[in-house]
Amino acid sequence: MNEPLHGLPACELRAAVTRGDVSARAIIEATLARIAQANPKLGAFTDVTAARALAKADAIDARRARGQTLGPLAGAPFAVKNLFDVAGLPTRAGSKINRERPPAARDAALVRRMEAADAILVGALNMGEYAYDFTGENAHDGPARNPHDLAHMAGGSSGGSGSAVGGGLTPIALGSDTNGSIRVPSSLCGVFGLKPTYGRLSRAATFPFVASLDHLGPFARSVLDLALSYDAMQGADPDDPAQTPRPLEPVTPSLEAGLGDLRIAKLGGYFARGDAAASEAVDRVARALKAERTIELPEAECARAAAYLITMVEGAALHADRLRERAADFDPDVRDRLIAGAMLPGAWIVKAQKFRRWYRSRVLEVFRDVDILLAPATPMRAPRIGQRTFVLDGREMLVRPNLGLFTQPISFIGLPVCAAPVWTEGERLPIGVQVIAAPWREDLALRVARALEREGVVSAPIGKGIA
Amino acid sequence: MSDVPFDAEALIDASLPLLDIALLPGARPVVKLHLETAQSLARLVLDFPLDDESEPAPVFTP
Numbered sequence: 001m002n003e004p005l006h007g008l009p010a011c012e013l014r015a016a017v018t019r020g021d022v023s024a025r026a027i028i029e030a031t032l033a034r035i036a037q038a039n040p041k042l043g044a045f046t047d048v049t050a051a052r053a054l055a056k057a058d059a060i061d062a063r064r065a066r067g068q069t070l071g072p073l074a075g076a077p078f079a080v081k082n083l084f085d086v087a088g089l090p091t092r093a094g095s096k097i098n099r100e101r102p103p104a105a106r107d108a109a110l111v112r113r114m115e116a117a118d119a120i121l122v123g124a125l126n127m128g129e130y131a132y133d134f135t136g137e138n139a140h141d142g143p144a145r146n147p148h149d150l151a152h153m154a155g156g157s158s159g160g161s162g163s164a165v166g167g168g169l170t171p172i173a174l175g176s177d178t179n180g181s182i183r184v185p186s187s188l189c190g191v192f193g194l195k196p197t198y199g200r201l202s203r204a205a206t207f208p209f210v211a212s213l214d215h216l217g218p219f220a221r222s223v224l225d226l227a228l229s230y231d232a233m234q235g236a237d238p239d240d241p242a243q244t245p246r247p248l249e250p251v252t253p254s255l256e257a258g259l260g261d262l263r264i265a266k267l268g269g270y271f272a273r274g275d276a277a278a279s280e281a282v283d284r285v286a287r288a289l290k291a292e293r294t295i296e297l298p299e300a301e302c303a304r305a306a307a308y309l310i311t312m313v314e315g316a317a318l319h320a321d322r323l324r325e326r327a328a329d330f331d332p333d334v335r336d337r338l339i340a341g342a343m344l345p346g347a348w349i350v351k352a353q354k355f356r357r358w359y360r361s362r363v364l365e366v367f368r369d370v371d372i373l374l375a376p377a378t379p380m381r382a383p384r385i386g387q388r389t390f391v392l393d394g395r396e397m398l399v400r401p402n403l404g405l406f407t408q409p410i411s412f413i414g415l416p417v418c419a420a421p422v423w424t425e426g427e428r429l430p431i432g433v434q435v436i437a438a439p440w441r442e443d444l445a446l447r448v449a450r451a452l453e454r455e456g457v458v459s460a461p462i463g464k465g466i467a
Numbered sequence: 468m469s470d471v472p473f474d475a476e477a478l479i480d481a482s483l484p485l486l487d488i489a490l491l492p493g494a495r496p497v498v499k500l501h502l503e504t505a506q507s508l509a510r511l512v513l514d515f516p517l518d519d520e521s522e523p524a525p526v527f528t529p
Binding site for chain 2: 212302323327328332335336340343344350355356357360401
């Protein structure tokens with residue numbers, strides 16, 4: 001094998017392990033070496049589970065030696081945002097306070113599913129405190145940095161996930177997305193990210209943020225790796241009461257089906273307010289897909305407002321005791337938003353939840369005439385680390401709450417989205433486009449992303465920001 | 468939504484004892500800014516016309 005092992009996608013690693021070209025142990029040793037070399041610059045990992053990973057690798061190699069069939073992710077290293085339970089580690093959720101918790105007794109459901117497919121957990125990843133963040137900056141652990149330019153943000157709140165995958169530390173990472181926390185770092189770090197339909201994947205044994213809006217999903221540098229990991233994680237889990245009962249609906253078999261007669265449109269109106277880079281990225285994807293229509297989602301700005309309010313109040317309710325007893329131990333940027341959320345009237349949230357049902361029904365009507373919608377994932381490329389504000393549409397606004405302007409109206413009603421990275425010649429930083437499908441049609445979002453990847457319109461090269 | 472000017476300072480003063488939360492130094496103007504942002508966003512949601520019979524999105528299944 002000529003390429004460094006750490007740069008290979010999971011699907012190729014699995015093939016190499018199965019053929020006996022490389023051992024799972026060799027892959028993990030190479031991965032641990034890459035993490036040791038790159039992580040001091042990137043700040044992606046907060047915990048490395050080296051002994052566990054090597055033991056798992058040896059078990060896979062032993063099974064292969066006995067002639068046993070290996071799983072679809074055999075030998076593929078992955079890491080998880082540190083709000084996933086990992087047996088033996090306190091689930092810190094990006095906070096100082098939670099690291100005093102006892103170590104988790106067992107792994108999160110999705111970690112167990114990934115390892116059942118013979119993927120190998122190598123550690124836990126940096127994140128914005130309690131997931132209330134779009135920057136990837138963490139007051140306690142330092143920022144997760146952009147692998148394409150270390151002076152820029154990775155995006156958040158799954159900043160370590162975007163940074164680790166974009167930096168070639170692992171081919172796959174898991175993150176969470178309440179309002180955009182998979183899609184924003186995917187956009188800024190130039191990787192593929194899948195936010196599945198709300199209720200699709202089990203959230204069991206992860207630290208929550210906003211029960212009404214929380215999703216989990218994978219990051220990868222290829223659409224096939226995204227599909228393989230998503231398929232490995234599907235399935236009913238009685239430990240997650242918010243999960244919607246659905247049959248297994250694997251997406252990998254239809255991944256190469258191409259565009260067929262899919263009806264694809266750009267989102268205009270509210271979603272056309274990004275800067276030139278955001279608009280050009282969507283236009284380029286739309287041209288490649290021959291998507292000539294532009295349509296508007298009804299009341300998208302109101303949807304974003306409602307998601308914002310529900311987040312403030314549910315987040316504040318979750319942390320009420322900690323705000324009272326441990327205020328000084330919070331990241332101040334997170335704490336003061338949560339305190340404000342605790343003061344909002346309950347009637348606002350009931351109205352927001354009623355609006356959510358109205359908006360869902362109207363958007364489902366839109367999907368009668370279209371299969372895929374396109375929108376920017378972020379209003380701009382990655383801001384610089386420490387940047388507090390940006391100007392959009394002539395208005396100065398805060399970075400931390402507003403990088404998710406275009407993701408919030410989509411996750412508000414749980415639509416599945418694949419964020420796909422677009423590059424412009426001469427630019428160091430990428431920007432992502434949301435490929436959005438109707439509920440439960442992750443297969444279509446991934447099919448379109450794969451068609452774009454095959455044509456070279458979207459791609460996820462390893463960042464060159466790490467010397 | 469009411470057109471009465473929003474007094475975030477008054478809301479902070481009234482809420483803190485109820486919530487039993489003390490603001491740390493420097494936090495007050497930040498909390499005020501977040502409340503004003505929330506209030507401006509709430510205007511969009513509260514002014515949106517919905518029937519009394521509208522059901523909220525989450526449905527409890529006994």
